[in-house]
Amino acid sequence: MTAEAGLVALWLAAALAAMQLALAALAVQRRDELLSAAVRPVAIVQGLLAVLAMAMLIRVFLLSDMSVALVVANSHSAKPWLYKFAGAWGNHEGSMLLWVTILGVAGAAVAWLERRVDERTLTATLGAQAAIALGFYAFLLFASNPFARLANPPLDGQGLNPLLQDPGLAFHPPTLYAGYVGLSVAFSFAVGALVTRDVGPAFARAMRPWVLAAWVFLTIGITAGSYWAYYELGWGGWWFWDPVENASLMPWLAATALLHSVSVLATRDGLRAWTVMLAVVAFSMSMLGTFLVRSGILTSVHAFAVDPERGTFILILLAIYIGGALTLFATRIGLVRAGNTFKLVSREGSLVANNLLLSVILGIVLIGTFYPIVAGAMGTQLSVGPPFFEKAAGPIALVLVVIMAAGPLLRWRRDSAAALVKRMTWPIAVTAVSAVALVVLAGWFGLLPMVGLALAAGLAVASVVPLFGRNLRRTPMFVYGMVLAHLGIAVSLAGMAASTAFTKETLVAKGIGEAASVGPYRVTLRGIRPVVGDNWSALEARLEVQRGERASGLLTPQSRFFSNPPTTTSESAILTALDGQLYTVLGQPDGQGRWQIRLWWKPWVTLIWFGGLLIALGGALSILGHWLRDRRQKRRAHDAAEAAAYHEAWGA
Amino acid sequence: MAECAVKTVSGTLPGFRASAPLLLRQIIATSAAASLVLPLATPAAAQSRPPAPYANVQLSDPAKEAEATALMATLRCLVCQGQAIVDSDADMAGDMRSLVRQRIAAGESADEVRDWLIARYGDYVTYDPPMSAVTIPLWLTPLALLALGIWIASASFRRRRPPRR
Amino acid sequence: MRRWLLWLPLVLFALVVVFAVRELRKPSDRTVYSAMVGKPVPDFTLPPILSGRPGLSAADLKVGQPRLLNIFASWCVPCIAEAPQLMKLKAMGIPIDAVAIRDSEPAIAQFLKRHGDPYARIGDDRDSRVQLSLGSSGVPETFVIDGRGIIVKQHVGDIRDEDVAALADAWRNAR
Numbered sequence: 001m002t003a004e005a006g007l008v009a010l011w012l013a014a015a016l017a018a019m020q021l022a023l024a025a026l027a028v029q030r031r032d033e034l035l036s037a038a039v040r041p042v043a044i045v046q047g048l049l050a051v052l053a054m055a056m057l058i059r060v061f062l063l064s065d066m067s068v069a070l071v072v073a074n075s076h077s078a079k080p081w082l083y084k085f086a087g088a089w090g091n092h093e094g095s096m097l098l099w100v101t102i103l104g105v106a107g108a109a110v111a112w113l114e115r116r117v118d119e120r121t122l123t124a125t126l127g128a129q130a131a132i133a134l135g136f137y138a139f140l141l142f143a144s145n146p147f148a149r150l151a152n153p154p155l156d157g158q159g160l161n162p163l164l165q166d167p168g169l170a171f172h173p174p175t176l177y178a179g180y181v182g183l184s185v186a187f188s189f190a191v192g193a194l195v196t197r198d199v200g201p202a203f204a205r206a207m208r209p210w211v212l213a214a215w216v217f218l219t220i221g222i223t224a225g226s227y228w229a230y231y232e233l234g235w236g237g238w239w240f241w242d243p244v245e246n247a248s249l250m251p252w253l254a255a256t257a258l259l260h261s262v263s264v265l266a267t268r269d270g271l272r273a274w275t276v277m278l279a280v281v282a283f284s285m286s287m288l289g290t291f292l293v294r295s296g297i298l299t300s301v302h303a304f305a306v307d308p309e310r311g312t313f314i315l316i317l318l319a320i321y322i323g324g325a326l327t328l329f330a331t332r333i334g335l336v337r338a339g340n341t342f343k344l345v346s347r348e349g350s351l352v353a354n355n356l357l358l359s360v361i362l363g364i365v366l367i368g369t370f371y372p373i374v375a376g377a378m379g380t381q382l383s384v385g386p387p388f389f390e391k392a393a394g395p396i397a398l399v400l401v402v403i404m405a406a407g408p409l410l411r412w413r414r415d416s417a418a419a420l421v422k423r424m425t426w427p428i429a430v431t432a433v434s435a436v437a438l439v440v441l442a443g444w445f446g447l448l449p450m451v452g453l454a455l456a457a458g459l460a461v462a463s464v465v466p467l468f469g470r471n472l473r474r475t476p477m478f479v480y481g482m483v484l485a486h487l488g489i490a491v492s493l494a495g496m497a498a499s500t501a502f503t504k505e506t507l508v509a510k511g512i513g514e515a516a517s518v519g520p521y522r523v524t525l526r527g528i529r530p531v532v533g534d535n536w537s538a539l540e541a542r543l544e545v546q547r548g549e550r551a552s553g554l555l556t557p558q559s560r561f562f563s564n565p566p567t568t569t570s571e572s573a574i575l576t577a578l579d580g581q582l583y584t585v586l587g588q589p590d591g592q593g594r595w596q597i598r599l600w601w602k603p604w605v606t607l608i609w610f611g612g613l614l615i616a617l618g619g620a621l622s623i624l625g626h627w628l629r630d631r632r633q634k635r636r637a638h639d640a641a642e643a644a645a646y647h648e649a650w651g652a
Numbered sequence: 653m654a655e656c657a658v659k660t661v662s663g664t665l666p667g668f669r670a671s672a673p674l675l676l677r678q679i680i681a682t683s684a685a686a687s688l689v690l691p692l693a694t695p696a697a698a699q700s701r702p703p704a705p706y707a708n709v710q711l712s713d714p715a716k717e718a719e720a721t722a723l724m725a726t727l728r729c730l731v732c733q734g735q736a737i738v739d740s741d742a743d744m745a746g747d748m749r750s751l752v753r754q755r756i757a758a759g760e761s762a763d764e765v766r767d768w769l770i771a772r773y774g775d776y777v778t779y780d781p782p783m784s785a786v787t788i789p790l791w792l793t794p795l796a797l798l799a800l801g802i803w804i805a806s807a808s809f810r811r812r813r814p815p816r817r
Numbered sequence: 818m819r820r821w822l823l824w825l826p827l828v829l830f831a832l833v834v835v836f837a838v839r840e841l842r843k844p845s846d847r848t849v850y851s852a853m854v855g856k857p858v859p860d861f862t863l864p865p866i867l868s869g870r871p872g873l874s875a876a877d878l879k880v881g882q883p884r885l886l887n888i889f890a891s892w893c894v895p896c897i898a899e900a901p902q903l904m905k906l907k908a909m910g911i912p913i914d915a916v917a918i919r920d921s922e923p924a925i926a927q928f929l930k931r932h933g934d935p936y937a938r939i940g941d942d943r944d945s946r947v948q949l950s951l952g953s954s955g956v957p958e959t960f961v962i963d964g965r966g967i968i969v970k971q972h973v974g975d976i977r978d979e980d981v982a983a984l985a986d987a988w989r990n991a992r
Contacts, residue, residue, distance in 0.1 A: 235739035242734055277826065284830070297840040299847065301733045308841050315837055323834075326827035333823060344809045352808065356801035363797045366833075371781075371790045373836050376845035380786050383728045385736070385779025392794040505721070507710050587708065596708055701919035704944035730849050730954040743919065744954070747945040772952035774852040804822065 003068050006056030007147040010097075013049035013104060014137035016042055017130045024127025028120060028195060036123040040111040043126050046133070047108025054088075054101040057146055061088040067153040070094060070146050076159035078535045086169040087160045092294060092304045093146035095173060099290065100136045102181040107133065110185055110210065117189075117206040118198055125185075125192030132184055135317040143313050162536070162562040162569050168228030172221060176248060179218025180286040183255055185210040187283035190276045191325055194332045199272050204265035205630075207279070209623050211262055215255045216619040222248050223612030234570035236503075236583045236600045238608060241389045244302035246369045247289030250362055254282035257358040259619075260351050268412060270348055273333050274355050280329055284322040285362070291318055297373060343414040350407035357400045364393045394448050401455045401493065404486055405462030426465060431458030445501040452497035460490035477625030485618025492611025499580075499605035509594040519601025521575075521582050522546040523555075528586075528595060536562045538571070541586045541595065545575055552577075557586040557597075581605050706753035707746030713757070720753045723762040726779045727752070727769065736779065851952025851960075851971050858886075858966045859950045863940025866917050866925055873914050873940030879966035883991035885913040885984070886960040887936070888948055890920050891928035893956040899975035900932035906981060907935035911988050915939045916947055918956055959984065963991035 020042045027035035060068050061084045064077040074091045075084055083090075089098045107129040114122055140146070189207045193199045225248065230238040239245060258278035264271045294304050295311025342348035368384045375382045409423045421428070435454035444450070463486035466479060506518040515524040526542040538560040545552040555573035562569070575582040580603035587596030711717040724738035729745040737745040737752075748769075755765045769777045781787045853859070858875050865872035878884055887903060889896040907913055915936040917925055925939070942948055951960065951968075961970040961984065970987045972980060 233739070237739060240736075273823075281826065288833070291837070295837075295841065297837060297844070299734045301735060303733070308844065311837075311841055315834065315841065319834055322830055323827065326830060330823040330827060334820070342809075344805075349809065352805055356805055360794070360797040360801050364794050367790060367793045370833065370836065371787075373840045373845070374789070375786050377836060377839055378786050380775065381845065381847075381849070382775040382781050382787065383777070383779050384781055384790065385726065385728070387726050387780030388790070392791075396794070396798070505710075507708055509709075588703075591702065701921070701943060744945060747949060750944060751946065751949055769949075770852070772852055772950065773849060773954065776849055 002056050002059050002063070003065065003147040003149060006053045006060070007145070009049045009053040009056065010137065010141060010147075013046050013053065014134065014141060016046040016049065017104075017133040017137055020046060020130035021127055021134060024123050024130060028124045028127065031120065033119070036119055039123050039126050043111035043129070044108045046130070047104040047106075047111075050101040050104030054097055057094060057097055058085060058088045060147075061085065061094075064157070066155070066157060067149050069148045069150045072150060072154055072157045074160055075157045076535070077156055079160060079165070080534050082167070082170060083160055083165045086173075087164070089173050090160055090164045090169055092310075093140070093144045095177075095304065096136075096140055096144050096294075097146050098173065098177055099181055100133065100140055102177050103129070103133050103136065103184055106182055106185050106210075107188075110188075114206060117203060118196070121189075121192050121196045121198045121203065123192075124195040125188045128188035128191040128195075129184060132188070132321060135321065139310075139313050139317065143310050159535075159562070159565050161565065162560070162567045163232060165535075165562075166228065166232055168224065168232065172224045172228055175217050175224060176221025179214050179216070179221050179255075180248070180251055180289070182210070182214030182217055183251055183283040183286050185214065186255075186258060186279040187325065190279035191328060194276060194328045197332065199265075199276055199333075201266050201269050204262045204275060208259070208262045208266055209626060211255065211259050211279075212619050212623045212626075215252070215259050216616045216623070218248070218252050218255060219612060219616040219619065222252060223609050223616070226612075227609045230605075231572055231574060234572050234585050236572075236602060238605070241365075241368070241386050242302055243298040243300045243369050244289075244293050246365050247285075247292050250285040250365055250369075251282050251289065253358050253362040253365070254278055254285050257355045257362075258282050260354055264348060264351050268348065270342065271351065271355070274352070276333060277329055278355070280322075280325045281362075284318075284325070287314075287318050287321065291315055292369070298369070299372075342412070345410065345417050345420065346414050347407065347410040347412045350403055350410050353403050354400065354407065357396055357403065361393050361396055361400070364396070365389065368392065390448065398448075398451055398455055401459050401489070404489065405455075405459045408466045408482060408486070409462070423465065424462065427458040427462035430461045431455060434458070442502070449497040449501035452493055453501075456490045456494035456497065459493070460487055463487040463490060476629060478622045478629070479625070481618045481620070481622030481625055483618070484621060485615045488611045488614030488616075488618055490611070491607050491614055492609075495604050495607025495609075495611060499602045499608065502603045503605075504601045506599040507596070508599075509590050509596050511594045514594075516597065516599060518582070518599040519580075519603070520547050521552070521599075521601060523582075523584065523597070523599055525595065525597060526554075531558065533560075536560050539586070541584075541597070543573070543584055543597070545582060547577075555582070555584050557584045559586050559588075576606060579603055703743070703746045704750035706750040706757075708749075709753075711753050711757050716756050717753075719762055720756045723756070723765060724749055724752055727766070728777050728779055730773065730777065848973050849954040850973065851954075851968070853952040854968050854971050856968060858962055858968055861940075861947045861950060863916065863942055863947060866920060866922055866939050866941035867929075868922065870936070871938045873916060873938045875966065877914065877938060878962045879964070881964040882912065883961060883963045883969070883988050885911055885988065886951075886962055887913055887915045888918060888951070888953050888956055888958045888960075889915055890918045890956050891924035892920070893918075895975035896928075896957045897932055899957055899977075900935075902976040902978065902981050903935040904933045906976075906984060909985055911985065912937050916942045918942050918945055918948055961987045961991055 020039055023035050023039050023042060026032065027039060057070075061071055061075055062081065064071060064075060064084065066072055070091060070093055074094070075087050079087065087094075089095045107126060110122075110129070111126055117125070186207060189203070189210070193203050225245075226238045230236060258275065261271045261275040261278050265275045291311065291314045292298055293300075293302070294306065294314060296303060296306030296308060297311065368388050371384050372382060405427050406420060406424060410420060431454045434457040435450065438450055438453055463483050467475065467483060504519045506516050508516045510516055510525045512525055512527055515522055517523070522545070524544045524546070526544050528539055528541050531538045531540045538558040540556050540558045543555040543557070545555055553575055555575055557573040558571040560569045560571050561567075570585055570587075573584045575584075580601060583600040583602055585598040587598060589595050711720060721738060725736050727737045727748065729735045729737045729740040729742055729748070731742050731744050732740050735745075737748045752765055755768070756762065766778055770782065775781060775784070775787075781790060783791060858878050860875045862874040863872045878886065885906065903913060913935045915938070917939055920941070929936075940947065955973070957975050959972040959976060960968050963969050969991045970984075972984060976984065
């Protein structure tokens with residue numbers, strides 16, 4: 001019953017999306033206000049129905065209803081409830097339903113809350129959103145039905161992949177999708193504005209919070225995913241340039257460029273073409289990522305259920321949406337471009353450089369991810385991985401860091417290079433001093449990490465320079481947002497460079513009572529014992545950890561065995577200190593009473609994800625700051641209008 | 653664990669992010685009602701041999717070990733779904749690690765070891781695509797994109813466009 | 818801003834679609850083939866694994882007569898599937914040598930007893946060193962080596978009925 005209810009909700013939502021599209025198209029073409037007004041409630045109900053469908057799927061998982069094929073393939077009655085709940089989206093169909101639900105909810109939110117944009121443009125936006133939703137509803141209903149029933153329900157399911165049985169599954173997909181799919185709002189806004197030829201500051205001011213919100217979620221989602229992989233996979237890596245990881249990075253790069261661009265459009269009426277194009281590109285990257293992850297054309301540890309037929313379906317949708325939007329852009333943007341002039345050395349100049357460099361990095365990631373297919377077409381098999389991406393994108397990213405440091409210190413329209421350098425004396429000095437200090441203290445540890453660390457220090461200082469000489473209590477909150485976000489990048493960069501350069505690994509076979517050291521830690525194996533959990537059993541090592549004179553604690557890495565499905569996973573045990581993490585993994589016994597232990601000392605590695613959270617927080621502060629300012633301006637405008645009306649009425 | 657040359661279709665494994673070698677995924681594929689029936693070896697039988705000597709043992713010279721580890725991070729595990737040999741539990745990955753360490757300990761350079769493996773498996777085995785006729789577009793793209801970016805930037809600064817609505 | 822630049826994103830996207838379509842319609846072969854085909858067998862010497870059966874070295878493959886080299890193991894299930902085909906090839910008069918990967922004597926002995934023994938020599942490759950030097954990436958695989966020790970052909974995976982004729986032809990042509 002529940003499954004059928006979900007399926008019906010999904011069909012209804014699809015029908016409403018069709019209706020929404022039809023209404024919007026008519027309303028825009030005929031400039032009919034009545035039809036326009038009808039589109040909003042339709043969008044809201046469509047979103048609610050999608051939520052209902054998702055809720056039904058979750059319910060079916062929580063109840064362990066084995067007559068639903070998806071539950072059988074991905075769940076088991078013995079699983080803890082959290083993984084039944086999160087397991088609803090731990091598979092292709094369920095995650096696709098989550099995707100579509102967020103698409104509907106985003107559209108509903110725009111329909112409910114957005115009042116600043118011209119009504120006709122908003123209608124066109126909701127129409128574009130409906131068009132996208134329609135295609136993906138069709139994909140779900142015809143090619144990936146999550147509610148399919150089994151004729152003969154088995155006794156129990158096959159269980160969820162043990163690597164997914166982790167709180168990370170409850171965090172990473174929803175936040176990532178909220179970001180990914182949230183960018184659809186920017187896409188729809190861009191398409192809507194192109195249709196009604198209404199690209200201007202008002203449009204940008206309306207679009208900005210939606211872009212920021214999606215970007216914040218995407219930042220959190222990528223950070224969560226990176227940390228989850230780091231502690232779950234047992235080798236301490238936090239990024240591998242895997243095709244699926246790149247699929248989440250590419251929208252983020254585009255969205256970062258977009259959020260800067262949209263601010264310029266909102267405040268200075270510049271960068272119109274860039275803004276619209278980036279809005280289209282950002283969600284296009286999201287959709288492309290969805291295609292890559294589910295079609296199987298690229299090999300990845302992270303690839304979802306793979307099916308070339310489904311891949312073809314998604315590719316057709318992509319061709320229609322992205323092709324259509326890019327064609328619309330090319331044909332219509334010429335008519336909406338404005339040209340507020342600016343010189344090279346100016347805030348606008350640095351933002352153009354920012355957009356360009358981010359786009360270059362995006363292009364590099366795209367071609368690196370796709371190149372194995374291109375090479376396959378040429379008849380050879382090859383692999384493109386971290387060495388390529390680091391060599392190609394790394395230096396450009398560092399240049400971008402310099403621009404990030406200089407940008408906020410530049411004046412609008414025109415500025416002088418000499419004045420800029422003077423404003424940047426502190427950051428430049430800090431960078432130089434850090435570089436020298438690093439060489440003196442740590443020797444030479446690689447050009448990229450050294451430059452990265454020195455620049456990170458400089459950027460950290462440069463991010464707070466905009467606050468110098470300001471009345472801190474009267475500084476708008478969105479300035480704090482910018483400061484925090486840029487600071488977050490500096491922190492993250494420092495973490496990446498330091499942990500890459502200074503990580504130490506020790507790989508030993510030790511018997512009970514024997515010790516090994518790594519970095520500043522001494523680790524003694526005290527014992528191995530069996531341990532039992534909800535749906536697993538494990539061998540657990542007791543590692544006594546000592547740093548200097550003090551005992552630091554006890555770590556218990558496990559080698560875990562699951563029965564549904566039968567797998568062995570390695571549960572790492574991590575000790576977090578102020579200056580890094582001790583990462584321990586239990587390996588195989590060597591048959592002679594000794595156990596393999598892998599130890600890593602990763603200095604400053606937590607800065608990577610801490611920085612990510614700072615970035616997201618900065619974005620959130622920006623959203624709040626703009627909203628507060630808008631409210632204050634509205635109130636002032638309201639007060640001023642009242643005062644004017646009073647004067648007019650009483651003639652005083 | 654077995655690295656049978658028949659590879660599994662990952663299509664039956666939803667949301668699978670695995671560091672486990674191919675065999676385990678084969679087991680899961682069959683239990684997940686795979687459309688292909690894949691022959692399996694049982695893990696117990698496959699563990700009849702201990703790992704290669706330097707698969708999980710570091711070299712005593714830290715500089716050489718660092719060189720070996722750096723190289724291993726760029727070599728692809730041939731029986732996994734997209735992992736470097738330094739982070740894979742597969743037997744063959746262990747054998748390759750042992751090979752790398754022993755050769756570096758014997759005095760070969762990282763490039764020589766990489767070239768030896770490329771001579772055996774082609775460019776697929778390295779994550780750092782060597783420059784060749786096929787990979788020139790790949791390596792030139794960053795430069796081309798930069799050049800395009802600089803050209804666009806200079807074009808937009810050079811002309812003073814009159815403000816338009 | 819030049820007009821054609823506005824069409825650039827669309828053109829790039831079209832390229833992406835073209836490659837994606839090509840890959841979807843004709844998926845690339847994900848099998849890892851050896852790059853040593855056409856090159857001489859690298860030097861190696863493997864001790865015997867079965868008492869009474871000689872081990873294998875590169876010199877044994879350069880005896881003027883082409884031979885098949887089968888990479889297998891007792892723990893490899895597709896090797897069981899290909900055992901009858903190997904016996905058929907042996908019955909045709911084709912000499913077959915083997916390299917046993919990560920294996921032990923009792924297991925090999927039992928495997929050969931149960932599934933047939935087509936091998937003239939079996940080498941004990943405990944660390945897969947020879948497997949790696951041949952460019953083999955799994956079991957089972959079969960190489961056709963000509964009389965001068967050049968690797969002529971590689972067959973990846975188990976030998977099915979339909980592959981027997983092709984392998985026999987390759988052996989005959991390699992003389």
